[in-house]
Amino acid sequence: MVVMATKRQKCTKCSKGSVYLRVYSGEHLCRDCFKSSIIEKTRRTISKYGMMKHGDTVAVAVSGGKDSLSLLEVLSRLTSVHGEKIVAITVDEGINEYRDEAIELSRKMVSKLGLELEEVSFRSLFGFTLEEALDMRSDQRVSACSVCGVLRRRAIDLAAEHMGADVVVTAHNLDDFLQTYFINLTNGDIGRLEFLNPGFEAQIDIPRRVKPFIEIYEEEIAFYAYLSGIPFQTLPCPYMDEGIRTEIRSFLNNLERRHPGIKYSTFNTALKLTANPLLPRRRSRRCERCGHPSSDTICSTCKTIQLIRNSHL
Ligand SMILES: [Zn+2]
Ligand SMILES: [Zn+2]
Numbered sequence: 001m002v003v004m005a006t007k008r009q010k011c012t013k014c015s016k017g018s019v020y021l022r023v024y025s026g027e028h029l030c031r032d033c034f035k036s037s038i039i040e041k042t043r044r045t046i047s048k049y050g051m052m053k054h055g056d057t058v059a060v061a062v063s064g065g066k067d068s069l070s071l072l073e074v075l076s077r078l079t080s081v082h083g084e085k086i087v088a089i090t091v092d093e094g095i096n097e098y099r100d101e102a103i104e105l106s107r108k109m110v111s112k113l114g115l116e117l118e119e120v121s122f123r124s125l126f127g128f129t130l131e132e133a134l135d136m137r138s139d140q141r142v143s144a145c146s147v148c149g150v151l152r153r154r155a156i157d158l159a160a161e162h163m164g165a166d167v168v169v170t171a172h173n174l175d176d177f178l179q180t181y182f183i184n185l186t187n188g189d190i191g192r193l194e195f196l197n198p199g200f201e202a203q204i205d206i207p208r209r210v211k212p213f214i215e216i217y218e219e220e221i222a223f224y225a226y227l228s229g230i231p232f233q234t235l236p237c238p239y240m241d242e243g244i245r246t247e248i249r250s251f252l253n254n255l256e257r258r259h260p261g262i263k264y265s266t267f268n269t270a271l272k273l274t275a276n277p278l279l280p281r282r283r284s285r286r287c288e289r290c291g292h293p294s295s296d297t298i299c300s301t302c303k304t305i306q307l308i309r310n311s312h313l
Contacts, residue, residue, distance in 0.1 A: 020223060024261035031227055038224045042074050042212045049198045051210035052167055057085045059118075059165035059207070061156045062110070064090070064102025066225040066232040067171035069109050071213055073230060075169065076113045086113075089159040089168075091152050092121035094129020095238065102233045109230070120159045122151055126305060133308045134239070144239035147304055154301040157207075157292070165207045172211040174267055175218040175249065181270045182248045190280060191295075197274035217263065 009018040011030035018028035022037075029037065046052055060075060062068045072088060079086050090106045092099055103119070110117040123129050128136070130148055137147070160168045177196065184192050194200055198214055213221060225232055255262050273279075286292065287299035294300070 019227070022220075024264065035224060035227055038070075038216060038220060039074050039077060041216055042071075043078055045198075045215050046078070046210075046212050049210070051169075051198075051208075051212060052084050055084065056166040057087060057164055058167045058169055059156075059160040059163055060086060060088050060169045061171070062088045062090050062106045063171075064105040064233045065171075066222050066230070067173055067213060067218070069105065069230050069232050070221050070225045070228070071169065071171040072109060072113065072115075073228060074224075075212070076115065087116045087118065087163050087165065089118045089120070089156055089163070091155045091159070092119065092123075093148055093152065094122050094131055096131065098233075098235055098238055101235065105231055105233055116163070118159045118163050120155050122155065125155055125158060126151060128308065130239075136308050142304075142307065143243070145243075147308070148239065150300045150304045154292070160207050168207050168209050170209065170211055171213055171221075173213045173216050173218045173221055174263060175252065177211070177214050178252055178263060178266060178270070179245050179248050181266075181274075182252075183244060186244070193274045194279050194281065197271065199275060215267070 009021075009028045010016070011018045011033050012027045013033045014030060016030035016032070019031050020029045020034045021027075022029060052058055058075065058079065060068070060072050062072055072086075075086055088106070088110045090103055092103060107117065121129075122133070126133075130144070130151070133147055133151075134144055156168060156170075181193075181196055184190075184196070198211060252263060252266075283295070284293060285295070285297070287294040287302055288297050289302045290299060292299055292301065298306075
């Protein structure tokens, strides 16, 4: 819930006019102090979990939405201080119109920041677009989001490897984290919990994957993008899955409205639980077909591609 304060209210930090009331902390913030608080929180998260090291090449996965474009902008400010090299990656899944707009927004932001951009597409990497893959699939229970998610992840990894990246950065925020956490709690798959912990590092998963916005509420990132004049895609994906994630999202937002700060305290509980040594550990191994890290003998990318190709034969 974004609470816009009136201009007459003074900023708690500098006494300029406030534009935002951070309900869970009681702070009134002016435009500059709000923006600085997001940049500073990102810097602290990176340092707290050791997400980047000096001299790293950092590949940022940019979708064209508010989270990834804001992240790119924030990181480019931070790394000019810390010396990491930032590169950007966009993936064209092949979703007509929707993706074209997002790629254009990503290109503009990357060029404004003077960064390098690696563009990859499902068609060039896998031989089909997402739309073609969905038409080909025989089993309609396999959702568009699960096919897209698995292939996007691989596309990002391949692009990052191609750019010589040490770290892959994604723009998942605190709300995304909590939604995935609750989905895992409800589907009985306790083995996935450890992957959620920001300190988790698979032994053979290179480059590392990190989420510098993981301690920031989604609504605050949206407000950061708005205050910074970052143009982003607002059109929802035509394949968006209105599944349990949407219900959990609104459940958590309702709780937060009535109990400000409850998302943070739930996040802190989740951090402890996902780092608990009593959780079953999945052995890191390599996929027998493609050699990428996998928790099974055949990785989810190879299984997905097989499913699509088989149903086409
Ligand atoms: Zn201020
Ligand atoms: Zn594989």
